[in-house]
Each structure stands twice: as C-alpha cells, then as structure tokens.
Amino acid sequence: MYILILLAAALLPAILLWTYIWKQDPQPEPTNWLVKAVLYGIGIGIPVALLEMVIERILFEGSPTTLFGTTVQAFFVAALPEESFKLLALWLVLRKNPYFDEHFDGIVYAVCVGLGFAALENVFYVVGAEGNWISVAVARALLAVPGHYAFAVLMGYYYSVYHFVDHSSRTAAYILLVPVVAHGVYDALALSGYVNPYVGGLSTIVLIYFCVKMHKFARAKMLAQIERDTRRIQNESSSYA
Numbered sequence: 001m002y003i004l005i006l007l008a009a010a011l012l013p014a015i016l017l018w019t020y021i022w023k024q025d026p027q028p029e030p031t032n033w034l035v036k037a038v039l040y041g042i043g044i045g046i047p048v049a050l051l052e053m054v055i056e057r058i059l060f061e062g063s064p065t066t067l068f069g070t071t072v073q074a075f076f077v078a079a080l081p082e083e084s085f086k087l088l089a090l091w092l093v094l095r096k097n098p099y100f101d102e103h104f105d106g107i108v109y110a111v112c113v114g115l116g117f118a119a120l121e122n123v124f125y126v127v128g129a130e131g132n133w134i135s136v137a138v139a140r141a142l143l144a145v146p147g148h149y150a151f152a153v154l155m156g157y158y159y160s161v162y163h164f165v166d167h168s169s170r171t172a173a174y175i176l177l178v179p180v181v182a183h184g185v186y187d188a189l190a191l192s193g194y195v196n197p198y199v200g201g202l203s204t205i206v207l208i209y210f211c212v213k214m215h216k217f218a219r220a221k222m223l224a225q226i227e228r229d230t231r232r233i234q235n236e237s238s239s240y241a
Helices: 002-024 031-043 045-059 067-094 103-128 130-165 169-194 197-240
Strands: none
Touching: 002 103, 002 130, 031 045, 031 067, 031 103, 045 067, 045 103, 067 103, 067 130, 067 169, 103 130, 103 197, 130 169, 130 197, 169 197
C-alpha cells in the first residue's frame, strides 16, 4: 500500500498535465500514438541517466562546489543530454506519423515525451526520498514536473514551426536550443543552494519568478498554435460551405 501511495504521488502531476494538454487539442490525436510518445519518453530515461553519469565523471572529480560548477552541471550534465534525447524521441515518434498534420500536434507529442521522461524521473526521486518523500513530491509537483512540461511545449512549438512554416536553420536550432536554455537556467537556479544556502534562498525566489515567466511564454506559444489550427479548420469549413 505504501509503495502505491508513493507511485501515485510521483505520477499524478504528469497525469494531470497530460490530461490538460490533451483537452487543449482541437482535434485529439489517436490514443495509441500518444501512448507511444509517452513510452518513448520513459524509454530514454535509462540511456540519459547513464550518459549523465559519464559526463559528470568527465567534468567533475566530485560534486561541484562553486556556482560556476553547478551552472556547468545544470547545462551540460542535465539540460543538454535530457533535451537532446527528448528531441530524438520526438523525431522518432513524428517522422512517420500520418496524424502529424496540425501545428498543435508538435506540442502534444512533445509534451507526451517530456512528461513520460518526467514521470519516470519523479518516481525515482519520490521513492528514493524515504521519510522525506512528501516534501520532495510537493516540490517536484510544483516545479520540476511542470518544468519538463514547459520545456516540452517550447520544443514542440519550434518543431511544428519548422515542419509547417519556416524551414530556416535558425528555427531548426531553436527546437533544441530554446528548451536547453530554459532547462539549464532552471537547473542552475535550483542547484545553487548546494553551494551556499543564502544564495540558494535568493535563487529560489528567482527560480519561482523564472518559472512563472517561462510558463506564460510557453502558454503563449501553445495558444498561437491552437489559433493557427483553428483558423485552418475554419477556412476549410468555409471552403466546403
């Protein structure tokens, strides 16, 4: 019973965000393709963890003890490997997907991949927290899992823009660059507390502010894609009227 409570606490944030993004879709995707995207997100978890261990051993002899060290750790040990594998998983899901025909679809599938990864990561954090699992579960439900959701929205947005609208190299670079920067800044702020508790307290305030702004930005991108699809559907309906 205890392990079921831990699993529920770990998985509920991802499930709620999955439900939210699914309800936003003007024309929902087939369930089997959504499940496939989630499973791909879960599947990259172990390779990412192994790669992060290798990179960390190359870059550091022990745990970073400076803000520069934790920032390097945030970007090169966490953000870049995780977002790169998420992009690989998203590409594998969409490259032969006949239902990838709307702008918002890129966001939907990216969120499925991102939350699949976040759900697996959350299970390890919450289950491994032992007696402190409630505070870990609450903190990650409010920040970490929604963070992965926002990174995924940004990746999916630029993926669809590149696929449907703008095939420029700059847009292609944004598909990975924007979520990596957002993820790296998030982790750099979160990790700073391990160096100095006073800096960590200030960084927590900045982190909350950053998360609010990031989610507003991600939501604006999401609404822009929904608007594009709505206009297309309306135009098609009027042409057949």
